[in-house]
Each structure stands twice: as C-alpha cells, then as structure tokens.
Amino acid sequence: MHVHNNQKAAAASTATTAADPGTDSVRQQIEALGPWFHNLHLPGGVQTLPKHFLGGDFPNFKWQEIKPFVPEDLSGWRVLDVGCNAGFYSFELARRGASVLGIDVDAHYLAQARWAAGQLGMESQVEFREMQVYDLARSGETFDLVWFMGVFYHLRYPLLALDLLAERTRRIMMFQTLTMPGDSVYTDTADCNIDDRTPLLESGWPRMAFIEHRLANDPTNWWAPNHAGVEAMLRSSGLRIEARPGHEIYLCVPDAQAQGARAIYGSQYESATGVIRGGG
Numbered sequence: 001m002h003v004h005n006n007q008k009a010a011a012a013s014t015a016t017t018a019a020d021p022g023t024d025s026v027r028q029q030i031e032a033l034g035p036w037f038h039n040l041h042l043p044g045g046v047q048t049l050p051k052h053f054l055g056g057d058f059p060n061f062k063w064q065e066i067k068p069f070v071p072e073d074l075s076g077w078r079v080l081d082v083g084c085n086a087g088f089y090s091f092e093l094a095r096r097g098a099s100v101l102g103i104d105v106d107a108h109y110l111a112q113a114r115w116a117a118g119q120l121g122m123e124s125q126v127e128f129r130e131m132q133v134y135d136l137a138r139s140g141e142t143f144d145l146v147w148f149m150g151v152f153y154h155l156r157y158p159l160l161a162l163d164l165l166a167e168r169t170r171r172i173m174m175f176q177t178l179t180m181p182g183d184s185v186y187t188d189t190a191d192c193n194i195d196d197r198t199p200l201l202e203s204g205w206p207r208m209a210f211i212e213h214r215l216a217n218d219p220t221n222w223w224a225p226n227h228a229g230v231e232a233m234l235r236s237s238g239l240r241i242e243a244r245p246g247h248e249i250y251l252c253v254p255d256a257q258a259q260g261a262r263a264i265y266g267s268q269y270e271s272a273t274g275v276i277r278g279g280g
C-alpha cells in the first residue's frame with residue numbers, strides 16, 4: 001500500500017492533550033508508530049486514527065456490516081488474515097475465539113499490529129508474520145477462514161494469489177476488492193466466437209481494468225474488476241459466493257463442483273510457484 005504520506009496529517013491528529021499520564025504515553029507511542037491505516041480502539045478509549053481519511057471509524061464501519069455473516073463462536077478455527085495491516089480484523093476474529101495468523105509485506109504495519117496485540121493482551125491468540133501472500137504457496141497450512149480483504153487489487157499477480165488462497169480455504173473466504181461501477185452480469189460466457197468478439201464489450205462481461213499508473217494516487221492499485229469479473233474469478237478459483245455482506249465484499253465457500261479450471265491452470269501455478277501440488 002502507498003498511503004504513508006497521505007496519512008501523516010491524519011496520524012498527527014491522534015495526539016491530544018489528555019490528562020491521564022498513562023493514556024498520554026500510549027498516545028505518544030501511537031504517534032511514534034504512525035502513520036496508521038487502521039483505527040484501532042485500545043483500552044482507555046484511545047484510538048489510533050479517529051479521523052480517518054476514508055471517513056468515519058475505519059474499518060470498524062465495514063466490520064459492522066460484515067460481522068453478522070461471521071460465526072459468533074470461532075473457537076477452534078484457524079484464521080488467515082491476508083494483508084492484515086495493523087490487525088483490526090485479526091483482533092476482531094480472535095475475540096470470537098479464533099487462532100489467527102496475520103500476514104503483511106509491510107514491516108511498518110506489522111510493528112503497529114504487534115504493539116497493538118500487546119496493548120490488547122491478545123499476543124497468545126494472534127501471530128503476525130512478515131510475508132508475501134505468494135509465500136503461502138510454500139506452506140501446506142490450510143485455514144478455516146481466509147480473510148482476503150483490501151489486497152487483491154494491490155497484487156500484480158492477483159489470480160495466482162486467489163488460486164493459492166482458495167486452495168487453503170477450508171470453510172469460508174471473506175473477499176473484498178476495489179471494483180469498477182456496475183452490478184450487471186452477462187451470463188452467456190461459455191464460449192465466444194473468434195470472429196465475433198462483440199460480447200466481450202457487453203457491460204456484464206467479466207472484466208478487470210488494468211491500472212498502469214495510479215488510482216487514488218496509489219501506484220500499487222493494479223486492477224479493478226467489475227462485479228461479473230469478481231464472480232467469475234471466484235468461481236474459476238473453486239469458490240462459490242454465499243453472500244454479499246457489503247459493497248465489494250463477497251463471502252465464499254469452497255465449491256467441490258467448481259474445480260474444473262484447476263486442471264487447466266495447474267501447470268502454470270506449479271511453474272510460477274515452484275510447488276508441485278499433486279492430485280490436480
């Protein structure tokens with residue numbers, strides 16, 4: 001993510017003149033660890049980024065939409081939080097009883113997450129690891145719940161990541177991506193005549209816009225699929241959409257009937273990752 005500079009002013013707003021010396025010290029640590037992207041609510045009513053540039057209490061307002069769709073009791077569940085950032089979702093899922101692995105490429109955000117775990121007394125339930133999503137190809141671990149929010153469109157190789165995460169999802173994947181406007185779905189996509197490719201121009205044809213330079217001044221935003229494209233990619237990776245908890249958010253489950261595409265892409269996956277999976 002490329003938001004550090006954009007957030008400096010907002011992060012500075014976390015410093016106030018609270019009277020409690022303990023709280024003051026926490027606020028100073030928050031400022032030293034900034035800039036922040038997640039507004040975490042810490043003990044003593046302290047927040048890490050109360051005036052978020054995305055508006056409101058982010059990502060808590062998204063969590064409020066999603067949480068009715070997540071089992072209240074996640075005891076015994078192993079959860080993977082991809083691109084965990086400062087750990088907002090990792091902590092919420094751990095509060096429901098899950099054992100959580102949060103991964104991120106950015107050491108800056110992981111330092112925030114580890115510090116916050118200490119503040120929240122949640123170090124035994126949540127582990128944070130610095131790694132690329134693609135590194136998971138070399139791990140055999142699977143997860144009951146894969147939380148894949150806010151990362152897909154930041155990836156240069158998004159389908160490689162989606163394929164390997166789908167294979168590691170035992171029960172649920174919560175998927176979110178930046179999208180193009182529009183909800184239409186053109187269903188007649190089984191084949192397309194090479195001499196008449198006009199169906200590809202239909203508004204509901206699955207597609208993904210490539211962002212060569214910037215979107216929202218962020219050069220790490222590479223892709224913006226449309227809704228039909230999200231549906232098609234999730235299906236093609238062996239997932240079935242069960243619910244849409246919010247805008248651009250998809251709750252998926254593994255679909256044993258939808259493994260067909262793996263036979264077609266399998267050798268590319270293995271060549272790209274160097275990992276032979278076997279079993280097809």
Ligand SMILES: C[S@@+](CC[C@H](N)C(=O)[O-])C[C@H]1O[C@@H](n2cnc3c(N)ncnc32)[C@H](O)[C@@H]1O
Nearest residue numbers: 001059083085104105106132133149150151154
């Ligand atoms: C837009 S933030 C989303 C944070 C959080 N998942 C959420 O939904 O609020 C994207 C996060 O993904 C991380 N990230 C980007 N590319 C990644 C990659 N290839 N592997 C792992 N994490 C990545 C970034 O460092 C950043 O923390």
